[in-house]
Amino acid sequence: MWSSLQVRPGIRVGFTDATAGNLAFHVGDDPALVAGRRVAVEHALAHGTGASPVDVQLAYMEQVHGAEVAVLDGGSQEAAPTADAMVVTAGAGSAAGLAVMVADCVPVVLLGETQSGEAILAVAHAGRPGVEKGVIAAVAEQMRRSGAVSIEAWLGPGVCGRCYEVPETMRAVVAARVPESWSTTSLGTPALDLPAAVLAQLAACGVPAHPSGVCTLEDEQYFSHRRSQRDGVDEGRFIGFITASAVP
Numbered sequence: 059m060w061s062s063l064q065v066r067p068g069i070r071v072g073f074t075d076a077t078a079g080n081l082a083f084h085v086g087d088d089p090a091l092v093a094g095r096r097v098a099v100e101h102a103l104a105h106g107t108g109a110s111p112v113d114v115q116l117a118y119m120e121q122v123h124g125a126e127v128a129v130l131d132g133g134s135q136e137a138a139p140t141a142d143a144m145v146v147t148a149g150a151g152s153a154a155g156l157a158v159m160v161a162d163c164v165p166v167v168l169l170g171e172t173q174s175g176e177a178i179l180a181v182a183h184a185g186r187p188g189v190e191k192g193v194i195a196a197v198a199e200q201m202r203r204s205g206a207v208s209i210e211a212w213l214g215p216g217v218c219g220r221c222y223e224v225p226e227t228m229r230a231v232v233a234a235r236v237p238e239s240w241s242t243t244s245l246g247t248p249a250l251d252l253p254a255a256v257l258a259q260l261a262a263c264g265v266p267a268h269p270s271g272v273c274t275l276e277d278e279q280y281f282s283h284r285r286s287q288r289d290g291v292d293e294g295r296f297i298g299f300i301t302a303s304a305v306p
């Protein structure tokens with residue numbers, strides 16, 4: 059069963075798993091079921107805050123494997139922006155929540171703090187194209203533009219460097235940009251290590267990060283796009299999220 063971690067007073071970070079079901083509309087699942095599961099996740103999060111439950115609403119993105127960063131105003135729920143990262147300032151009196159959908163790509167959740175102690179929340183979708191296009195540097199830059207003076211990151215489950223087999227040429231291209239991505243599968247074939255690449259990119263931006271260590275292709279508790287392709291059934295997407303409860 060998935061859970062969340064309180065990383066600062068009022069701020070929670072977490073990753074869902076198969077028990078929360080598919081949370082993506084774009085994989086051919088019944089939209090009513092997906093909407094119901096999204097509400098169930100929000101209810102579980104509100105309940106999980108204990109004494110002062112908040113009305114948690116998670117904002118989702120239309121993810122396109124790019125490096126666009128959407129800046130939300132923290133107000134009412136807008137239409138899902140087309141982007142692969144989102145940033146919002148958790149202002150006084152309003153709750154905020156962000157979600158990133160994944161199944162093998164690396165979900166990254168970031169928390170920044172401003173000089174005056176305000177929280178800057180962010181999420182990023184770091185698959186192979188996102189790693190190549192620099193979505194991590196883009197989101198860190200936007201968080202600093204929004205006033206963050208310090209940033210911390212959490213990685214969720216993603217496909218590991220021993221499982222993510224790619225053509226030799228693809229490995230060469232990505233490793234030329236991010237040397238830490240170079241890997242070999244357990245069978246000795248060319249591979250990419252996306253979690254290692256993301257950690258290196260975060261470190262290059264001066265962002266300390268908590269790795270996940272969980273591989274989506276090996277651990278059936280999480281959805282895996284590659285396993286879906288192998289088995290011919292799209293399991294869908296789980297999410298990484300960060301929420302801030304309203305500051306009274």
Ligand SMILES: [Zn+2]
Nearest residue numbers: 218221273276
């Ligand atoms: Zn693996």
